[in-house]
Amino acid sequence: MYASLVRRQLGGIIPPKIATPSLLTSGSGASLTPLVNFYSKLPKGPASAVAGGGIKARFFNGKNASAAPVVWTILGLFTFGYTIDYQMHLKHHKNHAH
Numbered sequence: 001m002y003a004s005l006v007r008r009q010l011g012g013i014i015p016p017k018i019a020t021p022s023l024l025t026s027g028s029g030a031s032l033t034p035l036v037n038f039y040s041k042l043p044k045g046p047a048s049a050v051a052g053g054g055i056k057a058r059f060f061n062g063k064n065a066s067a068a069p070v071v072w073t074i075l076g077l078f079t080f081g082y083t084i085d086y087q088m089h090l091k092h093h094k095n096h097a098h
Contacts (some may be wrong), residue, residue, distance in 0.1 A: 059069045 059066060
């Protein structure tokens with residue numbers, strides 16, 4: 001196998017400074033010691049849950065999940081648009097009747 005092909009195949013799982021072509025194609029098990037040391041230092045087991053903040057974590061994730069923010073946003077935009085439309089209609093009637 002070519003070194004570039006091995007590097008491309010293993011690029012996602014082996015960090016680039018450890019996966020050198022001479023290390024991967026040499027065939028001796030002793031030269032893989034840096035690779036084994038690297039992976040032995042990584043944490044084992046499932047990843048801990050990340051407590052995220054922000055609007056999504058507050059309203060849409062967890063046991064208090066609700067669609068209320070979406071409904072209030074839609075109602076607020078509707079009210080804002082209706083108010084502008086009504087004011088424009090009143091300006092139209094100021095000098096002209098239907």
